[in-house]
Amino acid sequence: MLISKRKAIHRLAAAWTIGFALLFGLLLLQTLMGAYGDRSEEAWNWLLPTIMPTMLLIYGVLFSDLSGGVFETESVKKFLYRLTLWLSVFYLLIVSLHIIIPSLFSFPRLGTMSQSHIYMGPLQGLVGIAIGYFFGNKQKEETG
Template sequence: MIRFQTAKKKLATLWFIASGIIFILMILLSFDKLKNDLSDAWGWLFPNILPTLTLILTIFFTDMQQANPQNEKMVDKFYFKLSFYLSLFYLIVLLSTILSAGLGFDIMESMENSNFYLGPIQGIIGASLGLFFFKTQEQSLEE
C-alpha cells in the first residue's frame, strides 16, 4: 500500500511537467512548422491532454474539501504503478509524435495518424486512473 496523497502527487507531477514540456514545444513549433495549421495542431493536442489534467485537478479539489485529519487514504501500489507507467508511456508516445517533425516527417500527418493509436491508449489510461482513484481505502491514523 502507498499513501494516496503521495501517489496522487506523483501522478500529477508526471502529467503536469510532461504536459508543460509538450505545451512549450507546441508553442515553439507554432512559429515555424505549424504556422499554417495552428487550429488543427492545437485541436489535436488539447483532447489528448486536457481530459486527464482535468480529472487530476478535480480529484485534488474534491479531496481538499473532504479532508478528514483522522483518516488517511491508502491505495495498492499496483494500481498506482499501473496508472503511472501507462501515463508515462502515453506521454512519451505523444511527445514522440510531436518530435517526429524533427526527423523529417510531416508533423500534421503524424498528428492525424496518431489518433489511431493515441485514442485507445488514452482510453486504457482513463480506465487505469479510474481504478486508481476508486480503489483508495481509508485507514485510521489511530490504529
C-alpha cells in the same frame, strides 16, 4: 503493499503537470517559429483533447482533496499506483513523439498527428481506466 492515496495523487499530478508543461511549451515554440504555417490550429486541436481530459480529472481530484481532506485515511495498492504512473508516462512519451519525431526526421507534422487516432484512442482508454479506477478505489489504511 499500500501507498497513501494523497501521496500517489500528488505524484501523478506532478508527472502529468510536467508532461503537459513540456508538451505545451514545445508546441507553443513550434507554433511561434511557424512550424505549422497557417495550420497551427490543427496541431493544438490534436494536443489539447489528447491531454486535457486526464489533466482535468487529476486536478479535479487534487483540488477536492485540498478543500476537504478527502483522502486523509485512504490508501491504494502500490502496484496499481505504479501501473497508473507508468501507463501515464508511456502515454505522455507517445504524445511527445508526435511533436518531436517530425522535427527530427522531416516527417509531415500534421500527418503523423492525424494518423495517431488509430492507436492513441485505445491507449488513452487504458490510461483513463487506470486513473479512473485508481481515483475511484476506496481502501482504508492498514495499521500495524
